[in-house]
Amino acid sequence: MNIAILSKGPGNYSTKRLKEEAEARGHKVWVINYAKCYITLEQGRPLVHYKGQEVKDIDVIIPRISSAITRYGSAIVRQFEMQNIPTVTSSIAIVRSRDKQRSMQLLAKSGVGIPKTVFARETADFEGVLEQVGGAPVIIKVARGTHGNGVVLAETRKAALAVMQAFFVEEVNFLVQEFIEESAGVDIRAFVVNGKVVASMIRQSLDDDFRSNLHQGGEGLAVKLTVEERKTAQKAAKAMGLSVCGVDMMRSERGPLVLEVNSSPGFGIEKVTSRNVAAPIIEYAEMIAKAGRRKDRVGA
DSSP, X not given: OEEEEEESOTTSHHHHHHHHHHXXXXXXXXXXXXXXXXXXOOTTOOEEEETTEXXXXXXXXXXXXXXXXXXXXXXXXXXXXXXXXXXXXXXXXXXXXXXXXXXXXXXXXXXXXXXXXXXXXXXXXXXXXXXXXXXXXXXXXXXXXXTTTTEEEEOSHHHHHHHHHHHHHHTOOEEEEEOOGGGTTEEEEEEEETTEEEEEEEEEOSSSOSOOOGGGTOEEEEOOOOHHHHHHHHHHHHHXXXXXXXXXXXXXXXXXXXEEEESSOOXXXXXHHOOOOHHHHHHHHHHHHHTOOOOOOOOX
């Protein structure tokens, strides 16, 4: 089978692990820097070009799209979909996952537990926004961001009003979320492949930072999920339309609350848990490739 891994970093751990597992199973693998691809739009002939050559004879693609260039990366994935080439992660699901407001809407509609959230842009009713989430302390986030960037803990009413005022002046879309005190600095990452949780870890900040992301210096430890947490992770992945994802949750007094669903999760969880997450992704890629090229149903 011919597999194309769409990745800007052919030397990063996640990409190397996918390539390693695919080749171990006898597949041919191409790592394609999607940022250097270009597409040709013509009636009935959707083409992708890379290094001056048309990309063809691909059986399945595995997108590893960076949040920094989601729009362009998802367009490249979309071009392969227009050729009816199976993809482990659909273009529309990638776009959904990178929009925090859209993600929260989808999760809430699907009955997934989430922190109480207010989405705003130009409202000056800051007091009303604070009241909706139970008052300070609150978490304030820019609507797009990753690895814990663009996230602020406003511990007092005065601090929260100042941050919202700054976003208001700059006309930045932002979210205000209730602060879950019992889970401060701790969250759970569940790695989901094809509807199953294949690995899970708990992440703890090493200092007084309220963020637990490994990219922010957090420490990961293997953890066994409760039945409710496992079902929540699976439900969140399904709500987002993601066959491969990392679901970030908090433990709260009212049960697990989903913070984010990552469409291109890192493989650091392998090192923490000693669980192989690359293999089930390749197995899933094999499954959808064997199902054959299907009529494009993804939509714009």
